[in-house]
Amino acid sequence: MTQSHTYTPKNIALVAHDHKKQDLINWVKIHRKLLGRHQIICTGTTGSLVEQVLHSKQQENSSKNLVKLKSGPLGGDQQLGAYICENKVDLLIFFWDPMEPHPHDVDVKALLRIAVLYNIPFACNESSADFLISSPLVESDYAIKQMDFTNYLSRQLTSE
Numbered sequence: 707m708t709q710s711h712t713y714t715p716k717n718i719a720l721v722a723h724d725h726k727k728q729d730l731i732n733w734v735k736i737h738r739k740l741l742g743r744h745q746i747i748c749t750g751t752t753g754s755l756v757e758q759v760l761h762s763k764q765q766e767n768s769s770k771n772l773v774k775l776k777s778g779p780l781g782g783d784q785q786l787g788a789y790i791c792e793n794k795v796d797l798l799i800f801f802w803d804p805m806e807p808h809p810h811d812v813d814v815k816a817l818l819r820i821a822v823l824y825n826i827p828f829a830c831n832e833s834s835a836d837f838l839i840s841s842p843l844v845e846s847d848y849a850i851k852q853m854d855f856t857n858y859l860s861r862q863l864t865s866e
């Protein structure tokens with residue numbers, strides 16, 4: 707039986723660096739029932755792993771809503787940042803690896819900056835992700851307060 711809900715399902719972004727992927731997969735297994743009720747957006751490789759958990763045969767009732775972007779180092783973090791700018795992300799869970807340098811570290815930094823700028827709730831480790839996902843706000847309608855960019859957009863620029 708499909709569960710009825712009175713809220714709009716959230717767009718939940720899930721991302722993990724290679725050494726953190728197993729941790730994320732374990733976390734997704736714990737929360738798969740809830741995650742199955744939402745739209746999931748992932749960077750490429752993370753998405754293929756998450757898909758195996760959320761859309762396995764035992765999870766036939768789960769929604770098939772999973773978007774896979776490009777792999778992180780190939781632009782996936784930037785694509786996700788663009789999704790945030792377009793208000794297509796409600797929650798970001800990003801298990802990033804603090805012990806390894808990555809060729810796309812600047813992209814990771816940019817993604818996290820955009821998440822802050824657009825006031826997106828995000829978690830970068832497992833306990834924060836537990837706190838975030840257990841919030842009753844995940845399954846209620848919650849309007850993310852947007853920052854007012856009016857002053858910035860109407861700033862005076864001098865031109866010669």
Ligand SMILES: O=C(CO)COP(=O)(O)O
Nearest residue numbers: 749750751752777778779
């Ligand atoms: O590198 C990543 C995030 O910065 C994750 O990308 P993948 O999910 O494609 O491995």
